[in-house]
Structures are given as C-alpha cells and as structure tokens.
Amino acid sequence: MTEFPHESDDSKKPADSTESVTSREGQASVDPVEDASAAEPEQPTPTYNRGDSKADKSARIKKALLALFILMILGAIAYGLYKSSQHNEPEVITLQGQMQMQQTSIAAKVPGRIAQIMVTEGDTVTVGQQLIEMDSPEINAKINQAQAGKQIAQSQLDKAENGARPQEIAQAKAAWQANKAASDLAENTYQRVNRLYEEGLMARQKRDEAYAQYLATQDQTEAARLQYDLALEGARSEDKSAATAQVAQVDAQLDEAMAAKKEANLKSPIAGVVDNVIVSAGEVIGQGVPLLTLVDTNDQWVVLNVTESYLNQFAIGQTFTGTIPALSSADKPYSKLFTVYATSTLSDFATWRPTNNDDGFDVRTFEVKARPTTPDARIRSGMSVVVRINATPINQNQE
Template structure:
C-alpha cells in the first residue's frame, strides 16, 4: 500500500512529459503557419500497414500473368488462322491468259492513189465485199495497150486461117494459065524447029534457042501453078500456130492489166470485222503497203503461259473454264469452256533455273493455246482470261 503514491507520481510524470512533447510539437508546427498565412492545414500521415502493400503487389502480378497468357493465346489463334488462310490460298493457282483472233492485213498489189475508203473501223464485212477503190492511170494505159495489141494479133490469125482472098486466088490462076499457054506455044515452036533442023533446013543454033525458050516457059508455068496452089491452100500450119500464140500472149497481157485494175479495187478475202484503217483517202501508196486490217471473229483462241509443273492439266484435247473480266458484271461473271489444241515450249528466257542443287531442277514454261467451245463476236483481241487450277506437283503423278 505504501507503493501506490510512487506509482501515481510516475504516471503523473509521464503524462507531464507527454504533454510537454505535444506542446513543443505544436509550437514547431505552428511557427511556419505564422509566416505563411494562406498555407493549408497539414493532414496527419496515416500509419504504414505492411500487410496491405504485399497483398496489392500479389494481385498486380496475377493480373499481369493473366494478361500475358491471354496475349499468347490470341497470338497462337491468329497464327493458326494466318496459316490456314495461307494454306487455303495455295490450294488455287490463278493464271492469266490473253484472247487472240486471226488478223489479216489488206495491202495494195499495185501502186496508186486511194480514191475512196468504203468501210470504217468496227464494220462487219463479208468475203468479196469491196473495201478500197484506187485510181491508177498507169493501169488504164496498160489495158488500152493490151487491147490494141490483141486486135493486131487477132487480124494476123484471121488472115492465116482464112487464106488468100478470092480475087487473089483468081489472079494466081490466071497467071498460071497464061504461063501454061506460053509454055505450050514454046513447046510447039521447038518441035517445028527441030523437024526443020533434022531435014537440014534450020540451023542448029535456032533449034537450041527454041529448046531453051521451051524450058524457060515450062519453069514459069510450074511456078505459077504453085502460086495458085498456095492461094487455094492458104497459110502454112506453122504460120497459123505462130499467129495463135501471138494472140494468146496478148490476151495474157490484157488479163494481167485487168487483174491489176481489179486488185486496185481491194476486196475483203474473208468475212470479219474491220479492226484498223491505216490510210486515208487521197494518199498515194506503193505496192505491198498495208491499208487496213481485218479480224476473223470465228477464229479465236486464248494463249496461256504455264510452267511444266501444271502442264498435266493442259493436255491436248483437255478442257478448262476461263473467265473474261471484260465481259463480266459484278453479279454475273462471264465464263467459257476452252479446249486445248496446241502446246509449245518457250525460249530459254522463260526457264526458271535453281541457284543450287537443293532448289530442285529447271522449270520450263510452255505456251498453251485453247479455242472456246463456241466463238463470241463480242470477244476482242487482247482481252484477259482468268483461269483457276488446283496445284498438282509432279511427284504426285509418278507411280
């Protein structure tokens, strides 16, 4: 019981010391406030709790791990979708070809001036239709010259075939008869002179002169008879053949000039469409110069460049489907069936060569030509054709 006052004293002393420290702190904290009248009152600092800080740090780590795991899962899914799309894209090979049509260039065979062009680009023409009219005075002059030569040659042939005229025949006959009468007179005279010579009443000289005169008149009579026979017979067969050949030669020259004039008026050799008109009316053109081009819409084909890895899908006689974008619409593609009719290898520039042995072997490129099942007049040269095929490596077809 005697210790109780001491304990109260100790407690009083501790309370006093506590109040003293508190008052000192109040004084220290109040001093700045006197210098700064606008300063805000100082908030008391909460006591530090170590257990709550550890719990917050653990929660943040867990969230980070979950976020990282989610990102990894998403990356794996995206990579799988990418590979899947890439694999699906590799399943279809797209080839681009080009439509072509048979083109015919119309050129002049003879020089001249273009008088008139009777067609325009895009016109449909038929075989034999006149396209261009030309004016060539040189051709007209050759035609006139050939016709005059033909008249001369024909006259010579007619003369050779018809023979001498009746008047010429009568004249030859009269000359023969006159010479025959003179020959008969010379013969009688020679006979009388010869009898007188044998009787010794006439000199031998006179007899010889009469005999020479008789022989001369006989020769003249024979020549006149031959002239009469020629007049009756007409020209020789050789002369007739020569005259006939001359007429044929002149006919050929005339035909050549007429053909040249016909060729000057150019006509279409095929049925098709006028693709391009190169010249204009009034121009002077030379021989062999192209004037316009025609395309045959019934002779169409597509050309594809295919590597030999896919050539097994384009064997001769095999069919495939091609789409023509130029004739397609947004909701309806224009597709046609084509049949392969020719394949040929391209030059070495179209060969892919490996850089080392591990890359494989050389791959050649082939040109494939295919015709549509039914031609379409709307198709034009140069239109693209899209062909989609499935990849089939070479080693899959080997047994």
C-alpha cells in the same frame, strides 16, 4: 436557453488524439446532451491495413497473367486450326493470259493513188466486199495496149485460117493458065523449028533458042500452078499455130492488165471486222504496202505462259475456265470455257534456274494456246483472261 460552454472547444479538437477521446468519454458521463451534439458532425476516420492491400494487388496481377496466358493458348489453338484448314484446302494459282485473233493485212499488189476508202474501223465485212478503190492510169494504158495487140493477132489468125480470098484464087488460076498457054506455044514453036533444022532449012542456033524458050515457059507454068495450089490450100499448119500462139500471148497480157485493175479495187479476202485503217484517201502507195487490217472474230484463242510445274493442268484437249475482266461486271463475271490445242516451249530467257543444287532442276516455261468453245464477237485482241487452277506442282526433287 441552456448554454453549452464546452461545445466549441470540443469540436475544434483533433479526432485522432487520445486526449480528446478520453475527455469525450468523461464528458459523456457528465453531460450526455453535449456529447450527442458534438459527435454529430464528426466523421469516423477509417483505418487501412497495408498488408491486406498488397495481397489484393498481387491477386489481381495473378488473375490478369492467368487470363493473358489463357488467351495466348486460345490464340495458338485458333492459329493451328487455321493453318491446318489451309493445308487441307488445295492451293489456288492465278494465271493471266491474253486473247488473240487471226489478223489479215490487206496490201496493194500494184502501185497507185487511193481514190476512196469504203470502210471504217469497226465495220463488219464479208468475203468479196470492196474495201478500197484506187486510181491507176498506168493500168488503164496497159489494158488499151493489150486490147490493140489482141486485135492484130486475131486478124493474123483469121487470115491464116480462112486462106486466100476468092479474087486471089482466081488471079492465081489465070496466071497459071496464061503461063500454060505460053508454054504450049513455046513447045509447038520448038517442034517446028526442030523439023526445019532436021531438013537443013534452019540453023542450029535457032533450034537451040526455041528449045530454051520452051523450057523457060514450062518452069513459069509450073510456078504459076503451085501458086494456084497454095491459094486453094490456104496457110500452112505451122503458120496457123504461130498465129494462134500470138493471140494467146496477147490474151495473157490483157488478162494481166485486167487483174491489175481488179487488184486496184481491193476486196476483202475474209469475213471479219476492220481493225485498223492505216492510209487516207489521196495518198500514193507502192506495191506491197499494207493499207488496213482485218480480224476474224471466229478465229480466237488465248495465250498463257505456264511453267512446266503446272503444265499437267493444260494438256492437249483439256478444258479450263477463264474470266475476261473487260466483259465482266461487278456482280456478274464473264467466264468462257477454253480447250487447249497447242503447247510450245519458250526461249531460254523464260527458264527458272535454281540458285544451288538443293533447289532442284531448271523449270522451263511453256506457251499454252486454247480456243473458246463458242467464239464471242465482243472479244477483242489484247483482252486479259484470268485463269485460276488448283495447283498440284510436280516435286522438283523427285527423280
């Protein structure tokens, strides 16, 4: 085995010393085998050029700045295109309105106690359907009183129209005839006494008494005859008219009492839906107190508050589409077509006033009412209506 005495010494020398490089060159010419074995574990030491490293770093910074500048330019171009597309598209204004329906409050015209409530909230009622039954003893008493008064007045009228009974007529005739007979007897007696007086056989006093008796019986006979004529003729026309008026007055009182009883049994004046029942059975209520509320589902409208800048979109007779969120689903919005039928200005509190003269003039707010083309029974008062319009506001600075 060949021994290399200088192997360990050469491997321990530093690679960057000039002496080791010179000694290795000398040893390589003397002992090539030793040089090959010694060079194998050594790694070449790279040399760095500081000038080239700085140049590469500067180039990379320039490239990054250039890329950033290009990205900024592209972003500015994209933003400009986005804004230009926004200006080209019309501005969309969203308005929120509220549905309303015709409400009718049912109140009692007469006081009483509620005996029974025949409907509940949400029920559909028709015209003339009974809603509430009331118990009022006072009304029943007035009805009985009016009926009794009518019987009395009708009897007086019948008596005036029918006249005297046959027995009364016969009695009046007999009285007249009796008085007539007495008058004839008094006349004959006076004539006899007068002849005797003329012959001087009778005193004048007796003749005067006979004459006075004759005149008295004549007056009684005439009175009896007139009573008989009245019995034949019946009551006067004035008496008949008075009796007829008395009957009509009592009939009116009876009708009033019957109307009060009818009003006690409250009936629906319209066809609609029971919205709210205010009272309960057994309560005593007074005259004019509301008992329940009905709504007419066919009489619907939406109310929007619109500034006059956008009022040109809601002229009388114009139509627009509104969405009702309460009846919409996630994938299917519920929309209705509405027709404007009325507009009116709101009070001054709803006026938009400019802060200075350069902002333009005051902008008033108007209340717009519109009806759906086809009413829907599912719609209820208070439901929101969302309306989106392509706004074309009026230029406030335009004169």
